[in-house]
Amino acid sequence: MRRKTLLTLLTMLLVVGTVLAGCGSKNAGGGSKENASAAKDQILHINLSAEPPTFDPAQAQDSQAHTVLNMMYEGLVRLDENSKPVPGVAEKWDISSDGLKYVFHLRKDAKWSNGDPVTAKDFVFAWQRVLDPNSTPAPPYAYQLYYIKGAEEYNNKKTTDFNQVGVKATDDYTLEVTLKNPTPYFLSLTSFYTFYPVHQSVKDNPKWAADPKTMITNGPFTLTTWTTGQKIEVTKNANYWDNKDIKLNKITMSLSNSGATELSSYRSGQLDYAGNPNGEIPTDQMPAVKKELKNELNLKPIGSVYxxxxxxxxxxxxxxxxxxAFTMALSRQEIVEKVTQSEEKPAFGxxxxxxxxEKEDFRTEHKDxxxxxxxxEAKKLLQEGMKEExxxxxxxxxxxxxxxxxxxxxxxxxxxxxxxxLGVNVQTENQEWGVFLKNRRSLNYQIARAGWSPDYNDPMTFFDLWTSKSGNNDIGFKNKEYDALVSDALASSDNAKRMDDFVKxxxxxxxxxxVLLPIYYYTNVALIKPNLKGVKIDYSGGVDFTRAYFE
Known part of the structure; x- marks a missing residue:
């Protein structure tokens, strides 16, 4: 009797849920009242499928943190809708004829959220934090600053004098940077979060990045709410220098790793954006989504790899x-056709x-x-490997x-x-995002899922990951020949020679x-409400919501 009652109750709930889902689907684009309300309130609702482990730009290394840090901070430059560098905190810059010296002239109206001016000294302070060899844990992206003269030596304790590093504030609004070698993409790289300035009040507060009260930011938004496991909220920063171009008043982020919940919330109007890079559309729902929400679905090949x-x-x-053997024993086409169903391309590089x-697309010039x-052949290699061991x-x-x-x-x-x-039994284990990252970094695993989105548009961002000195090298791979190839490419100004090094x-x-098992090249999959404008999805799949607005 109890079982029958429970089944009846579940059936009723399913019926009600179906009706509600149908209502949400019918109004997926938003009715006139919903549009008017969104345009009036200018509050954006999105979802993060995992909680960022940190909002410290020196420690961040994941796409969740990347999206939110872009809302709260601004570097010397930012990237426009074509992923080209445009003025950020720096209103202009000079580059020497040999490509080694950059002089950034900071705008005098750039302020922190507490009203303090953003100065060149804040950038020096932030970059020294990243390179500090005594930082715990070690910043994973410290190697991104190795383009700067003396940075690697300081980070590796070959010198203890930070004055030997090629970054100095010649006055409050002038930052001088000297590179080790000419780096054509260095300007774009300064838009990346590892290069963000940090307010110097964090110096004696190791927990500053976890508390909205101590999060002093210089970008379009400031952190106002962080309820662990539930919600993150950022509010328009009244002191941001380009405040007039920021139309959103608030961005609210739910924290759910359920794609089904995310899609349901989007259909019901609780979310204005759903999908990559921080959320997920359930793969088994893709056929229905393509049919029912085709005018709101954005499918875009991007420069990222799974x-x-x-x-x-x-x-x-x-x-x-x-x-x-494990790499060869997969059918990638079967995975993208039957599992992911989002028009991804199988990856063999x-x-x-x-x-x-060199002249166009690296992958077009060099086949994978x-x-x-x-x-x-996979079975044969497995047997040979087992015999060797x-x-x-x-x-x-x-x-x-x-x-x-x-x-x-x-x-x-x-x-x-x-x-x-292969006849091999493999156990699968899901882990919470923070635990998962920690296990990868400590080499506490055998095989792990991974994905990589470029930090800048050059093949180097895919190769400097795996050098023996990279803080992102979480596979235990150390190879002198590989290190030499990457080092040569870093030092060379001959683009043809660089590409040859990358191929090798x-x-x-x-x-x-x-050491890597490629599966597919990503397609960005996102649902965007018709009245939400100005969302920028770049070549890497990164999403910038800072200039978004409702009409």
Whole structure:
């Protein structure tokens, strides 16, 4: 009797839920009252599928933090709708003829959210924090500042004098930066969050980045609410120098890793934007979404890659033949057609289409044919690798991924392919975002899900990840030949020579050593309300909401 009553109640709830979902779908574009209210209030509602571990620009390393930090901070430059650098805190700059010296002239109306002026000394302070060899934990992106003369030496304790680093405030509104080598993309790189200024009040407060009361920011918005596990809210910064061009009054972010909840919230009007890079549209709902919400669906190929990575220090993946066997034993076309269903392209290299090459697109100029999907060869390599290691049976293998319905479905499909094609049982394990990142950084895994979106439009952003000195190298890979190729490309002003170095480096990563397992090149999948304008989705899939507005 109790079971029957429960089933009846569940049936009633499903009926009510279906009716509500139908109502939400019918008004997905927003009715006239909804449009008028949104235009009046200018409050944007989005979702983050994971809670950012930190809002400290020196410590951040994930797309969730990236999106929110872009709302709260501004660097020397920012990127426009064409991903080109335009004035930010710096209103203009001079570049020496040899490309080594940059002199940034800061605008005098740039202020922190508390009213203090943003000065060149704030940039020096922030960059020194990133490079400080005693920072705990070590900032993962410290190597991004190695383009600056003396930065690497200071970070590696070869010198203890920060005055030897090529960054100095010649006065409150002039920042002089001297590079080690000419770097054509350095200007764009200064828009990245690791290069953001930080208010000097954080100096003696290690918990400043977790408390809205101590988050003094210089961008279009300031953090006003952070309720762990529930909501993050930023409010228009009245002291931002370009305040007149910021139309939104507030951006509210829910925190849910459920794609189904996100889509339902979008349909019902609770969200104005849903999908990548910070949310998710359920893969099994894509056929319905394409049909019912086609005018609100944005499908855009982007320069980002979805891959699995091997911990090359952990058994059994310290053996290259075993890594190659696992890589070759997948059907990528089956994954993108039957699992993700968002028009992604199978990946057989690491650098995605859309990244600049010598004259055009790197991927067009250099095909990604570093391996093939060959089940028979995969079985052979697995047996050879096991014999080399003295295995009669393969040690237990676990694949970890961060909590997400999409990641889970891909992981289960991949594990099933490994079972069918290699006869190997692989356990899958989902982990909360912060735990997942910590386990990857500490090499506490065997295989892990990963994705990479470029920090700037040059192949270097895909290769300096895996040098032995990179703070983002969480696979345990150390290779002198690889380091030398990346170092040569960093030092060279010959673009043809740089691209040749990149091809050799990619071949070493993907073909020779197979430390990465590419799966597909991303497509940005997003739903955007028709009355929401000004959302910028760049070449990498990054989304900038700062100039968005409702009409």
């Amino acid at each position: 891959f699995y990575q091997f911990n090359v220090t952990a058994k059994p993946f310290d053996n290259a033949k075993i890594r190659k 690491f650098v995605p289409p859309g990244i600049a090459g 044919d570093y391996f093939t999907e060959n089940m028979d 003295g295995y009669t049976t393969l040690p237990p293998v676990t694949l970890i991924y961060n909590s997400s319905e999409k990641h889970k479905k891909i992981a289960l499909a991949v594990a099933d392919m490994w079972k069918r094609n 480096a990619e071949k070493l990563l993907i073909q020779d050593q197979q």
